[in-house]
Amino acid sequence: MKCVLITGLSGTGKSSLLRELSERGFRVVDTDFDGWRVPPDGSAPDSTVARPDWIWDGDRMRELLTEEVDGVLFVSGCVDNQGEFRDLFDEVILLSVPEQTVRERLSSRAADVYGGSPADLERELKLREEVEPLLRESATLELDTSGSLEVLADEVVGYISTSR
Numbered sequence: 001m002k003c004v005l006i007t008g009l010s011g012t013g014k015s016s017l018l019r020e021l022s023e024r025g026f027r028v029v030d031t032d033f034d035g036w037r038v039p040p041d042g043s044a045p046d047s048t049v050a051r052p053d054w055i056w057d058g059d060r061m062r063e064l065l066t067e068e069v070d071g072v073l074f075v076s077g078c079v080d081n082q083g084e085f086r087d088l089f090d091e092v093i094l095l096s097v098p099e100q101t102v103r104e105r106l107s108s109r110a111a112d113v114y115g116g117s118p119a120d121l122e123r124e125l126k127l128r129e130e131v132e133p134l135l136r137e138s139a140t141l142e143l144d145t146s147g148s149l150e151v152l153a154d155e156v157v158g159y160i161s162t163s164r
Contacts, residue, residue, distance in 0.1 A: 001067060001068070001069045001070065001071060001072070001073055002071070002072045002073070002090045002091070002160065003065050003072075003073050003075065003088060003089045003090055003091075004072060004073065004074050004075070004089065004090060004091045004092075004093060004156075004160060005075050005076075005077070005082070005085075005089045005091070005092045005093065006018065006074055006075065006076040006077075006093050006095065006156075007076070007077065007078050007082065007092060007093070007094055007095070007135055007139070008078060008094055008095035008096055008132075008135065008145075009078060009096075009102070009124055009127050009128060009131065009132060009135075010078075010102075010106060010114065010115045010120070010124045011097065011101070011102040011105040011106045011115060011124065012095040012096055012097050012102070012145055013095050013097070013105075013145035013149070013152070014030070014076040014077070014078070014095055015030055015032070015076065016149055017076070017095065017145070017149065017152060017153060017156065018030050018074060018076050020149050020150070020152075020153040021074050021153055021156065021157075024153065024157070026071075026072055026073075026074055027071060027072070027073050027074070028073075028074045028075075028076070029064065029073070029074070029075045029076070030076050030077070031050070031056060031061075031075060031076060031077035031079070032049065032050045032076075032077065033048060033049055033050070034048055035048045035057070035060075036050070036056060036057060036060060036061070036077070037050035037051075037054035037055060037056055037057065037077070037079060038054055038055065038056075038057045039051070039053075039054055039055075040053060040054065040055050040080070051114075052114055052120075052123070053080075054079070055079045055080050055081040056077065056079050056081055056082065056085065058081070058084070061085055061088075062085070062088070065085060065088035065089070066088065072160055074156075075089075078131075078135070083138065086138055090163070091140045091141065091159070091160065091163055092138055092139045092140050092141075093139065093140070093141045093142075093143060093156060093159070094132075094135050094136055094139035094141070094142040094143070095142075095143055095145045096132065096142055096143070096144060096145070097144060097145050097146050098144075098146065099125065099128065101145075101146050102121075102124060102125070102128070103121065103125075106120065106121045106124060107121065140163070141159055143155055143156070
C-alpha cells in the first residue's frame with residue numbers, strides 16, 4: 001500500500017481534498033474525526049472530534065500505516081507528533097494558501113467550529129510563521145489550494161501515480 005500524508009494548517013483544504021479523493025474511489029482517513037487523535041497527556045478523549053492540540057493515537061496510526069493492502073491510502077492531518085510517523089509515509093503533500101485565503105476560509109466557518117473564532121484565526125496565523133516552514137522541510141510536494149478543488153485532486157492523483 002502506498003501511504004500519502006496530506007498535511008497543512010487549518011483552512012488549506014485538507015478535508016475538502018480528502019472528500020474529493022474519496023469520491024474518486026480512493027481510501028481516505030481524516031484524522032480530525034473518529035478518534036484518530038487523543039489528548040497529549042494520555043487521558044481518554046471526551047469526543048471523537050479532535051481538539052487542536054491533540055496528537056495522533058500512536059498505536060492506531062502505526063496499525064493503519066502498516067496494513068498489508070493494495071492501493072493508495074490518503075491520510076490528512078497536522079499534529080505535533082506526525083514526524084514520528086514520517087518514515088511510514090511514501091509521500092507527504094503540503095497544502096498551503098496565501099494568508100488572505102486562510103483569513104477568508106476561516107472567517108466563513110461557524111464560531112463553534114475550530115477556526116471560526118477570532119482567537120482561532122490568530123492562532124493559525126501564528127502557526128503559519130512557526131509550523132509551516134517545518135512542514136515544508138518534510139514535504140515531497142507542496143501545492144497551493146487557492147484554485148479549483150478538481151484541479152488540485154488531479155494534481156495529487158497525477159503526482160502519486162508517477163512517484164516511486
